[in-house]
Amino acid sequence: MARPDRAEEPRDPVVLGRVSGAHGVRGWVKVYSYTDPRENVLDYPDWWLFQGRRKRRFRVIEGRPHGKTVIAALESVDDRDAASEWIGAEIVVERDSLPDPGEGQFYWAELIGLDVRDGRGEHLGRIRQLLETGAHDVMVIERGAGEDLLIPFVFGRTVKAVLPENGCVVVDWEWV
Numbered sequence: 001m002a003r004p005d006r007a008e009e010p011r012d013p014v015v016l017g018r019v020s021g022a023h024g025v026r027g028w029v030k031v032y033s034y035t036d037p038r039e040n041v042l043d044y045p046d047w048w049l050f051q052g053r054r055k056r057r058f059r060v061i062e063g064r065p066h067g068k069t070v071i072a073a074l075e076s077v078d079d080r081d082a083a084s085e086w087i088g089a090e091i092v093v094e095r096d097s098l099p100d101p102g103e104g105q106f107y108w109a110e111l112i113g114l115d116v117r118d119g120r121g122e123h124l125g126r127i128r129q130l131l132e133t134g135a136h137d138v139m140v141i142e143r144g145a146g147e148d149l150l151i152p153f154v155f156g157r158t159v160k161a162v163l164p165e166n167g168c169v170v171v172d173w174e175w176v
Contacts, residue, residue: 009055010048012095014109016041019049019091022083023071029083031063031070031091034108039065042072044093051089104155106162108137115168116141116151119160124173125149139169 021030033041042063049056063072077083101107108130116124116139125141130153137153151173152158161170 010092010094013048013050013092014095014098014107015050015090015092016044016047017070017091019083019086019089020069021087022080023066025080026073027077027079027083028071028073029077029086030066031072033070033091038068039063039070041070041091044097046093047074048092049086049089050092051086054089106164110164111139111162111169114162114164117168117170118173119170124151124171127169 016035017031017033019029020032022028023030031041033039035041042060045060047058047060049058058074058077061073061075063070074083077086095109098107111127111130114127116127118124125143125148127139128142128148129140131138131140139151139153141149141151143149151171155162158171158173159169160172163170
């Protein structure tokens with residue numbers, strides 16, 4: 001097994017997917033990509049794999065879509081056993097390596113942790129995660145005591161403003 005990369009860890013990490021399995025006998029990994037389209041995860045030549053306390057940087061040698069996943073060959077991962085060691089690891093890149101999302105668009109990673117307020121300014125909770133449902137994305141709002149609120153992320157209808165500089169998202173949502 002190769003020794004860990006001693007390069008500086010990403011200062012502002014963004015998770016782009018996770019290693020979901022090993023592929024073949026030459027050390028390729030299966031990737032569940034969070035990017036859209038899924039093969040965009042291959043646009044980043046260097047990945048950090050985070051698995052618990054273990055963190056290591058890898059260069060992506062080759063990759064391609066494969067069914068509902070993506071497969072990739074990583075430098076110094078030469079056999080199935082080495083690939084299997086990273087199953088479950090998050091694939092992380094530096095936020096600065098991401099392209100500008102464009103006017104009125106946001107990366108999910110930018111929204112996680114923002115406060116959610118209604119039009120009157122009432123605090124509804126904090127965004128814990130976002131879900132892709134097919135019809136539209138859904139914000140999972142953590143309200144405390146294990147209680148979550150699900151609000152569709154439909155800009156112009158339920159989402160009135162995204163204000164990362166103020167740390168909040170304003171929604172048109174009546175909490176009952």
